[in-house]
Amino acid sequence: MRLHGEVSFDEDEEEVVMVPAALSSPLNGGAVAVTRLVVGYALTKKKVKSFLQPKLLLLARKKGISLVAIDDTRPLAEQGPFDIILHKITSKEWQQVLEDYHDEHPEVTVLDPPNAINHLNNRQSMLAEVSDLNLSSFYGEVCTPRQLVIMKDPSSIPTAVAMAGLTLPLVAKPLVVDGTSKSHELSLAYDEASLSMLDPPLVLQEFVNHGGILFKVYIIGETIQVVRRFSLPDVNTYDLLNNVGVYRFPRVSCAAASADHADLDPHIAELPPRPLLEKLGKELRGRLGLRLFNVDMIRELGTKDRYYIIDINYFPGFGKMPGYEHIFTDFLLNIAQSKYKKCLTGG
Numbered sequence: 240m241r242l243h244g245e246v247s248f249d250e251d252e253e254e255v256v257m258v259p260a261a262l263s264s265p266l267n268g269g270a271v272a273v274t275r276l277v278v279g280y281a282l283t284k285k286k287v288k289s290f291l292q293p294k295l296l297l298l299a300r301k302k303g304i305s306l307v308a309i310d311d312t313r314p315l316a317e318q319g320p321f322d323i324i325l326h327k328i329t330s331k332e333w334q335q336v337l338e339d340y341h342d343e344h345p346e347v348t349v350l351d352p353p354n355a356i357n358h359l360n361n362r363q364s365m366l367a368e369v370s371d372l373n374l375s376s377f378y379g380e381v382c383t384p385r386q387l388v389i390m391k392d393p394s395s396i397p398t399a400v401a402m403a404g405l406t407l408p409l410v411a412k413p414l415v416v417d418g419t420s421k422s423h424e425l426s427l428a429y430d431e432a433s434l435s436m437l438d439p440p441l442v443l444q445e446f447v448n449h450g451g452i453l454f455k456v457y458i459i460g461e462t463i464q465v466v467r468r469f470s471l472p473d474v475n476t477y478d479l480l481n482n483v484g485v486y487r488f489p490r491v492s493c494a495a496a497s498a499d500h501a502d503l504d505p506h507i508a509e510l511p512p513r514p515l516l517e518k519l520g521k522e523l524r525g526r527l528g529l530r531l532f533n534v535d536m537i538r539e540l541g542t543k544d545r546y547y548i549i550d551i552n553y554f555p556g557f558g559k560m561p562g563y564e565h566i567f568t569d570f571l572l573n574i575a576q577s578k579y580k581k582c583l584t585g586g
């Protein structure tokens with residue numbers, strides 16, 4: 240933990256600095272050791288716009304957190320010093336820079352480790368940790384839709400699907416998630432023959448009817464928050480018998496509005512039980528080795544507690560989460576406090 244160690248009196252301080260409890264140390268005459276937490280960020284322009292909203296910047300400033308843009312054209316070692324680095328840049332070069340920097344500066348918290356994030360950049364590995372989760376059946380069942388990975392040769396898809404015994408309709412998703420809009424282009428395939436029109440590499444996932452509502456579960460460290468979003472509508476037998484072909488969707492989730500204040504059937508709107516979400520968040524945090532992500536969850540239509548996880552995203556659109564500025568700044572301060580405590584106890 241880097242303590243910048245300036246000594247000042249509250250009333251003389253130009254900026255209002257709320258010194259985190261574990262970091263403040265009263266000195267003679269009521270002065271406090273002013274501590275600044277320096278958080279470097281390497282984010283795309285789009286992410287900076289959606290995440291670094293004025294309300295977050297203002298609160299961070301009040302709490303003594305400096306958010307500093309990392310210049311990726313300059314060596315990282317020449318910038319900072321940083322206490323924490325936030326990042327969502329998928330290039331191999333950046334990941335190497337970050338790993339080298341972390342080897343040199345293990346005291347800096349990197350949120351999160353690039354190799355752990357990489358797990359979420361592939362729609363097969365992202366769900367692997369979920370498929371053997373064993374959440375207590377008391378709270379409900381959490382699983383993933385059956386899916387098949389197709390690497391190449393579209394003409395082989397109908398046979399591969401039949402052999403795997405997947406049930407139509409199927410959602411086709413690009414295998415790799417690399418931040419491009421192309422990696423969010425989905426298709427819904429109604430019949431086997433049309434599957435050969437798809438463009439591998441992709442995953443084919445069974446479509447699960449869920450009443451058109453999706454639960455976005457945001458995880459920021461130990462805090463979990465869930466919101467409702469409109470999702471794809473259910474597909475019934477009539478639709479299945481009367482539709483052929485592949486329906487393409489540019490980016491479903493981006494267009495999906497919040498359904499938190501919509502007048503919905505209570506069976507469909509009911510949020511997943513809190514204990515289930517707590518357990519899920521804790522398990523996934525540990526298994527994925529990540530602290531900043533969200534999980535897209537749906538409840539199978541007609542069931543009370545059968546949930547499917549269909550997507551996991553690293554450093555998602557936290558700016559859309561109500562009250563994120565408080566949760567995120569507290570999260571950063573907690574990291575600093577635990578490091579400081581460790582430092583004091585020599586741990």
Ligand SMILES: Nc1ncnc2c1ncn2[C@@H]1O[C@H](COP(=O)(O)OP(=O)(O)OP(=O)(O)O)[C@@H](O)[C@H]1O
Pocket residue numbers: 384410412422423424425444445446447448453469470471491492493535537549550552
């Ligand atoms: N197996 C499924 N069954 C039912 N609906 C699905 C399924 N998979 C995806 N969907 C619908 O399609 C949407 C987009 O799918 P998904 O979340 O996998 O894509 P994404 O591009 O990774 O989204 P995001 O922008 O959240 O990263 C979901 O939010 C949901 O509405």
Ligand SMILES: O=P(O)(O)O[C@H]1[C@H](OP(=O)(O)O)[C@@H](OP(=O)(O)O)[C@@H](O)[C@@H](O)[C@@H]1OP(=O)(O)O
Pocket residue numbers: 283285286289327416417418419455492533552553554555556557559
């Ligand atoms: O667009 P937003 O900022 O809100 O965030 C979206 C984010 O885009 P960004 O990282 O470019 O911001 C996406 O990341 P990539 O896969 O494209 O890298 C993905 O994580 C979505 O799930 C996020 O939406 P949410 O799930 O929170 O609704």
Ligand SMILES: [Mg+2]
Pocket residue numbers: 492535550
């Ligand atoms: Mg999604």
Ligand SMILES: [Mg+2]
Pocket residue numbers: 416550551552
């Ligand atoms: Mg996604």
